[in-house]
Amino acid sequence: MDKYDHEYRYYMHLIKNYDSFEECAKNNVEIVSKIPQILEVIVQEISIAEKMLILYHKKHCRFEIQKSHKYAMGYFNYLRENILYGIYCEKCLDMNILDLKNCYYYELNVEKAPDHRHKLFGEYIHNEVNFQLNLVTTLKNAVD
Known part of the structure; x- marks a missing residue:
């Protein structure tokens, strides 16, 4: 899984890349029904x-x-395969997965990881959180 993608990712990037949601909706009318x-x-x-x-x-x-x-499953699988395994080597990342009836239970440990790898992971995750929060802010501002 080289790229994280799903049917709504395109719309999320549209929202991010327009100056305002109003402009985005004007040029992509179908996005309103997908909110x-x-x-x-x-x-x-x-x-x-x-x-x-x-x-x-x-x-x-x-x-x-x-x-x-x-x-959530798709996003975590993407992070696991491309980010966690890409930044932390197998020796640095301990991961246990239990397949339960209604959920998967994960335990992750990166205590053995070198600091420079850990910083890379932190930068990536902070960027991801900022992307999500900016989307929420854009949508919130559209209804205010």
């Missing part, structure tokens, strides 16, 4: 980004992802 789904994606993705921030700050975290949370 509830876009918000659901943001909620699920930011829940994973929050877990990754905890991992960054504590170097160890445990969390669950509900099997019904398609976007």
